[in-house]
Amino acid sequence: MYMKIVMICLIMGFSTMSIATDLSKPQGTVILTVSGNIGNINTNGEAQFDRQMLEQLSQTKITTYTPWTEGLHVYEGVLLNTLLEQVNASGHKLVATALNDYHTELDLELLRDYPILLATKIDGAFMRVRDKGPIWIIYPLSDYSELNTARHYENMIWQLSSLEVY
């Protein structure tokens, strides 16, 4: 438990440091678009990210089980909170949309205290679309039993393509 707290604190520390940096323009293929109530944008009122930009943000690893995989896997990527701070987001809700237009609404107030991950890697390898990539929202289900419910499963959207803050 202490480890978790220390980890969260470290993450928060890194995030704070990254706030100051302005968003550069994406050089590669855009894999994530953040829109809505955000203060830090780079293209057409949106914040667009390619894989490299996401990798430049502080990375976190979470080991967990999910209902769509067998056994435990290590997921790696940027924390949702980190990303939202990066784009200077202000809002309580988040609409996450997938490549196949599946979408779901996340309550940011509820998730504030949990390390929700925008995973881009599984067991060290980048996730392809067929592996639920390029981005999969991972909840630490194994560490926080209260998150391990059907209600939260719905929000663990894979093949994430955009986020809208409001």
Added chain:
Amino acid sequence: MKRVKFIVLTIVILIFSACSIISTQRHTQVTDLLTLSIKSVGWAASELELETLKFMQALKLTALNDMRAEDLQLRFELLWSRVEVLSVGEETHQFRSRPGAMELLLNFKQFLVEVEPELLSIKIGDESAMRVVQDLKIFQTQVRKFNVNSFSGDQALGNLEQIQSIENNSKFYLLGLLLSGSILIFLVIRESSVNRKQALHDSLTGLANRYFFQKNLKKSIFYSRRNNSRAAVHIIGMNGFKEVNDRLGHAVGDQLLQEVASRLALSVCLPDTVARLGGDVFGIIQNNITNADESVQLAKHIHEQINCEINVHGYQIYPDVSIGISVYPGDAVHYDKLLNNADTAMYCAKKNDDTYYRLFEQEMNDSVLRYRILVESLQAALNHDQLQQVYQPIICLKTKRIVLVEALLRWHHEKYGYISPLEVVSIAEKAGLAEKLNEWVLLKACSQNMAWRKAGLPLIQVSVNISPAMYTRYDLVTTVSRTLSITGLPADQLVIEVTEDTTMQDIDRSPDILQNLRRLGVELALDDFGTGYSSLSHLKNMPFQKLKIDKVFIQELNNLPKDISFIRTIINLAHGLGMQVVAEGIEVIENYEDLYLEGCEYGQGYLFYKPVPHHEIECILRESLSALEPSDYNAYVSY
């Protein structure tokens, strides 16, 4: 207290009901969620169909030169991902468990693996895309069919029906739980009320018990104090109940108590309490009286109701009761004191033959107090050998020598002075000290006689009076036998005097006692003959060696005209039955002469000797040793 219990019980019942209802609701929710989960599996499956269709559409658009290769690749990836999602993980386990699902997924995956290299080579406007569409058509049809079956097939419907049935069953069981729980609570309440009743009532008569009586008495006192009214406590003791139990058996005794109880219950008004306080004692609390006369009226009424014939097991019994009454607040203000006072009054009524009821008077307590002090003192006196024994010689009328001394009990109490032997015996019997007292009497008499014998004095017998209880409640034969062996007194030197009245009644019930005493070698004398209830058959059947004519008959000889015929008859009767006669209470020389002439063997009385301490007997016996032929019996008289 009762109110608190009721509230707690109500809360428990409410919680129980609420829990049952909530459980039902929760269960329904779970079932709904389960159904939803099954539907979500269906949704995942339909997504597979949708992704397949979208991919086919993308292929067609590519062939028509309307979609870029990257977009086609994305659709391929999405389809692949959908197949993966259905192939792995807990959430889609239900999907895979359906017949044909795994086969479909494996084939589909195989197809995707095989088609991937070709797909990577397809360029925009490439006609070969249409061939892939054709191949895909087979899977699309299979997926479609699978989905339709999943939603409308027998299994899907069966599952839903099963869920519904489980749900209905659960409702039934929950209803059962609710009902059984309610019944359980009902039973608990009923049981506790039965227990409460049993705790407060006497099981034989159904009347209130002592505890309940005291509780109600406290309440009555409280209300009387508040309303400035009076209340009376009646203690009703049955007379002769022990005899009924002993002679007719406990079954008859119990039924008699039940009948008396029901008559008592009918005798009182509703707010009054009737209770069985124990054994053959009942109690009544008479509320709201204005004066003591009202309680006397009730006592009279009770006596009328009870003192009439009762037929029990074919026996005609006339129950008799004595009633003691104590009135609040005149006699006492505390419930305990009221009860004690009514009890005291009841015992006074019992002692008094003239009346069956007594209102409590303070003087009664004095006699009770006296009794209590005497019981304690007697116990201490027995423990510390503080009682005295005196001896009254009985002489042979012919030789004028002492042949026997009667041991008599003397007790001088520091507060109440001289206590008569009769009262000492009565106290000892009531206080459970009878055995101890009689053991003391026997031991003292026998060891004293041995002391005289060892001192070389003329051999004489010693006689003792045994209290009636010894014949029935204790093992007299063993006590006598033990005493003889302890002291070493020859058995024939001990005479046991059996009082004619009460003792004879007790002996009737255990006639072997006298025979067994006789077998020890002890002599038996029938004491106070002529005053009690012994019948002639007693004289005939009982193994007496001596008959003591009561002093009343001897003193009658002093009346004029003198009638000696009665004494003569008794003497002849005794002689005829092989008994020697002792005349008690000889006070004048004429009595001596008459009795001697009538053939009476022995005499006892103030003419010869009054009861004296052991050392005086010693002197008298020594004197008789020195005067071998006493010519004048007056020499022994020591008024």
